[in-house]
Amino acid sequence: MKVAFVVVVMSLVACRSSSTVDAGPPRKPMPKLEPLEQVNGAASADASIDAREAIFRIVPLEVVGPAAPEKAVRLELDGESVKQGGAPFDLKTVKQDDDVILVAIGETYLVQIAPVLAALDDVGADVYLQHPDQPIAWPIDLRDEAVFQSWIDDPEPGKVRIIQRADGFELQTNMGKLPGKDPNGPTVPVRGGQMDLKTLQRGLEKGSVFFKTKDVSFVPSFGMEIAQVSRAFASNWKSADVAWFPTQCLVYPRPRARPAP
Numbered sequence: 613m614k615v616a617f618v619v620v621v622m623s624l625v626a627c628r629s630s631s632t633v634d635a636g637p638p639r640k641p642m643p644k645l646e647p648l649e650q651v652n653g654a655a656s657a658d659a660s661i662d663a664r665e666a667i668f669r670i671v672p673l674e675v676v677g678p679a680a681p682e683k684a685v686r687l688e689l690d691g692e693s694v695k696q697g698g699a700p701f702d703l704k705t706v707k708q709d710d711d712v713i714l715v716a717i718g719e720t721y722l723v724q725i726a727p728v729l730a731a732l733d734d735v736g737a738d739v740y741l742q743h744p745d746q747p748i749a750w751p752i753d754l755r756d757e758a759v760f761q762s763w764i765d766d767p768e769p770g771k772v773r774i775i776q777r778a779d780g781f782e783l784q785t786n787m788g789k790l791p792g793k794d795p796n797g798p799t800v801p802v803r804g805g806q807m808d809l810k811t812l813q814r815g816l817e818k819g820s821v822f823f824k825t826k827d828v829s830f831v832p833s834f835g836m837e838i839a840q841v842s843r844a845f846a847s848n849w850k851s852a853d854v855a856w857f858p859t860q861c862l863v864y865p866r867p868r869a870r871p872a873p
């Protein structure tokens with residue numbers, strides 16, 4: 613009986629071994645992300661002065677992008693108020709697939725318009741963000757924190773996101789942070805008190821070629837001005853019709869439901 617049992621066990625092991633699918637050669641690891649170089653202007657006649665000033669001087673970004681849709685609901689966001697043509701606007705009138713352009717007035721911050729974004733997200737409106745200085749409106753997909761986390765958890769290579777803070781931009785991927793000049797600081801630090809959008813654009817171009825994915829998420833700090841968020845979106849566009857990442861997403865803080873009284 614013992615001999616028969618051993619024979620049966622050995623037969624099962626042999627069957628399992630012979631039925632194993634050949635996984636083929638191991639996948640090659642993706643190459644390492646190289647540090648992002650700053651975009652600096654042309655050198656002046658006095659190289660020593662130019663080298664010092666280049667640390668703080670940005671190269672302006674030419675703002676290009678899509679024109680605002682002609683037939684769209686234009687919502688003026690001034691702090692926590694929502695108006696259309698200067699009159700209060702009822703968000704409940706917005707329907708699925710309606711084109712809605714968000715126009716930030718003054719110092720309006722992301723956390724202040726979070727209820728508006730959540731309402732438009734829930735109804736499925738097509739949302740655009742108006743540039744504060746140009747007749748351009750960026751098409752944006754809205755992602756609250758839960759949806760954003762699910763997107764990050766997807767194992768597809770890339771998951772490029774731009775963390776926007778007061779000290780600059782941090783370009784993160786699911787392979788880690790794209791390092792900048794200072795590996796311990798943001799990928800694209802503020803220079804001379806201004807956002808370095810030209811260098812950020814170089815980082816997005818590099819990320820789009822490296823990963824060949826279609827979407828990028830912009831993740832501003834909750835206290836970031838919407839006007840500055842809109843200006844940052846310009847770095848993703850190389851013409852009026854073409855972006856490095858065709859789908860650009862805005863991550864926002866969904867307001868918590870208030871407990872019933």
